[in-house]
Amino acid sequence: MGNKQPKKTISNELTEDQVGVLKSNTKFTDNEIREWHESFMRDCPTGRIDKKRFVEFYKQFYPNGKVDNYCKHAFRPFDTDNNGTIDFQEFLLAIATKTQGDLDHRLIFAFNMYDMSKDGLINQKGLITLISAIYDLVGETDRKGDRDPKKIAADIIAKLDSNGDNKLSKVEFIAGCKNNPNIRALLAPNI
Structure with missing residues (x-):
């Protein structure tokens, strides 16, 4: 009914094309990209991090802090397509920017x-x-x-x-x- 579009499904597999895109936009090696992907999929079996899960990750690093308000704002630069979730490519590109970028x-x-x-x-x-x-x-x-x-x-x-x-x-x-x-x-x- 109506104009509801089905949610785009995410493949849990990392393709060679995806590895190539990530290699050309980061300083990570093939192996590092695959290790990051494996860890990401272990922590996020759906292939996406939503805002609730993002907050949970921050709570691990700041157990004594109030993370909700900060996460509301920190989530935005990761979610580059503004769909309310972070996929693996968005995640790794953001990590690369924060750790490898000038x-x-x-x-x-x-x-x-x-x-x-x-x-x-x-x-x-x-x-x-x-x-x-x-x-x-x-x-x-x-x-x-x-x-x-x-x-x-x-x-x-x-x-x-x-x-x-x-x-x-x-x-x-x-x-x-x-x-x-x-x-x-x-x-x-x-x-």
């Missing part, structure tokens, strides 16, 4: 998480939301004075916003993170 590519990945409206800009409200989510993730409870997410977001905008529009473009974000290690440590801590 600094600019890794900062673009981080920018995409902060760009909640997907308009190519980060506003102060978005910064406050993500800084608060990072605090929740790591169990940071001291949010007074210089630790206040509102103050931190306002300071970051003031320091990095070169054109005075009270927003950060991708260029401003990347340049600011590259030129200010303290800001990079806060906004992109794993880079």
Whole structure:
């Protein structure tokens, strides 16, 4: 009834074409790609990670943190086709970007998480939301004075916003993170 489309089924098999695409877009070897795939399929037998499963993975790494809010935003750069799930190719390409990419590519990945409206800009409200989510993730409870997410977001905008529009473009974000290690440590801590 209606216009419901059947969900696209995912093959659990890794084809040579898929390996070729992943090899040409990452620095992983054939064997590494196959090992990643085997591990991915063991953890995600459906061949996809949904938001609930994504949260479960983060809970393993941050057992004392509140991961839900952070994961809501961290999921977005992985789900490049915006279908609400992460398939193996999306997963491995994101991992490669975060671990093998040059600094600019890794900062673009981080920018995409902060760009909640997907308009190519980060506003102060978005910064406050993500800084608060990072605090929740790591169990940071001291949010007074210089630790206040509102103050931190306002300071970051003031320091990095070169054109005075009270927003950060991708260029401003990347340049600011590259030129200010303290800001990079806060906004992109794993880079």
